[in-house]
Amino acid sequence: MSITALAEPAALTRADRCDRCGAQAYVRAVLEAGGELLFCAHHARDVEAALRPKTAVWQDETSSLS
Template sequence: MSISTTAEPAVLEHRLTAADRCDSCGAQAYIAAEVNGSELLFCAHHGRKYEEKLRAVATSWHDETARLLP
C-alpha cells in the first residue's frame, strides 16, 4: 500500500499592482478598503494612519503590506 500526498503550494493573492495608487498621496497602493460601495486605495503609510476609522465603516479590507520588505 502506498500513500501519496500532493502538497499544493500556497498561493498568495496579490490583486493590487504598481498601477494602483494611493488616493491620498499617489504612492503605490498596498491596502484596499471598500466603503459605501466604493473602493479606496491607500499606501502603507496612509492605510495605517486611517485604519482605525476605516475599519469601522469598511465592508472589506484587503491588506498587502506584507509584500513590503522590513
C-alpha cells in the same frame, strides 16, 4: 432577509495608486456604502482605526513590502 456576496478583490498592482499621495497602493478599503479607497502603507496606518469599521473588505497587502 437579503444576503450580499462579495467577490474577493483582485490583487493590487504597481498601477494602483494611493488616493492620498499617489504612491503605490498596498491597501484597498471597500466601503459598506459602496466604492473603494486605495492607500499606501503609511496612509493606511493613519486611517485604519477610523475607516476599517466602515469597510466590507480591508485588503491589506503590506506584507509584500518585507
